[in-house]
Amino acid sequence: MTVITIDGPAGSGKSTIGRELAARLGYIYLDTGAMYRAVAWAARENGLDIKDEKAIAVLLEQIELDFDFRSGRVAVNNKDISYLLRSPEMDALSSAVSRLGAVRNHLTHLQRQAGQNGDIVAEGRDMGTVVFPDADFKFFLTADIHERAARRKGQLDALNKTVAYEDILAQISLRDEADSKRTLSPLGPASDAVVIDTTGLMIDDVLKKILTLIKIRQ
Numbered sequence: 001m002t003v004i005t006i007d008g009p010a011g012s013g014k015s016t017i018g019r020e021l022a023a024r025l026g027y028i029y030l031d032t033g034a035m036y037r038a039v040a041w042a043a044r045e046n047g048l049d050i051k052d053e054k055a056i057a058v059l060l061e062q063i064e065l066d067f068d069f070r071s072g073r074v075a076v077n078n079k080d081i082s083y084l085l086r087s088p089e090m091d092a093l094s095s096a097v098s099r100l101g102a103v104r105n106h107l108t109h110l111q112r113q114a115g116q117n118g119d120i121v122a123e124g125r126d127m128g129t130v131v132f133p134d135a136d137f138k139f140f141l142t143a144d145i146h147e148r149a150a151r152r153k154g155q156l157d158a159l160n161k162t163v164a165y166e167d168i169l170a171q172i173s174l175r176d177e178a179d180s181k182r183t184l185s186p187l188g189p190a191s192d193a194v195v196i197d198t199t200g201l202m203i204d205d206v207l208k209k210i211l212t213l214i215k216i217r218q
């Protein structure tokens with residue numbers, strides 16, 4: 001069983017590349033950001049304070065979270081909520097909920113379970129550092145913050161969500177800071193990860209780089 005981890009900040013290209021890499025290799029694709037987003041959505045849906053760890057821990061015991069690792073769809077209590085998870089509001093709420101130990105423990109457990117199902121590309125913030133420390137291949141993607149904001153704007157535009165570039169830049173900067181400075185599992189490369197700066201690179205270039213490195217080391 002092979003585990004490939006891809007970590008990095010928002011807009012570094014890790015989701016697009018993770019999904020494509022998994023498709024090319026025929027691996028399961030684990031989008032762990034979507035898991036944090038689903039918990040944030042459920043907390044908001046139930047009117048909970050996103051900082052109330054006890055209430056959210058109770059909620060986690062009560063709800064059923066389902067992740068389809070082939071299609072990437074997410075369901076809470078059998079309701080498909082995938083299309084509700086990509087918005088600036090959910091960006092901020094998922095980052096806030098990801099600080100809570102109860103949430104991290106719960107999701108880490110589910111993520112490791114998913115890793116037992118076969119070869120996997122696991123993408124997020126702490127895949128190489130915490131969830132799969134013994135992964136076969138670890139990558140950490142970065143990119144210039146202006147390019148990351150522009151990419152995010154393109155994604156939101158494609159979903160017909162109009163958000164000003166300056167607002168996206170400010171939100172990404174705040175989220176980078178929150179994700180990198182939190183106490184539990186902060187965003188950062190594992191000591192044995194290959195760091196790739198994707199600024200100015202096309203998706204295909206990055207994929208080729210990753211596939212070449214995997215082939216060389218296999």
Ligand code: DC
Pocket residue numbers: 010032033034036037091094095098123124125126127175179
């Ligand atoms: O990758 P994403 O933008 O969908 O992630 C949303 C938030 O979830 C991100 O700001 C931090 C959190 N997250 C995390 O803490 N650990 C992960 N492995 C994945 C996401």
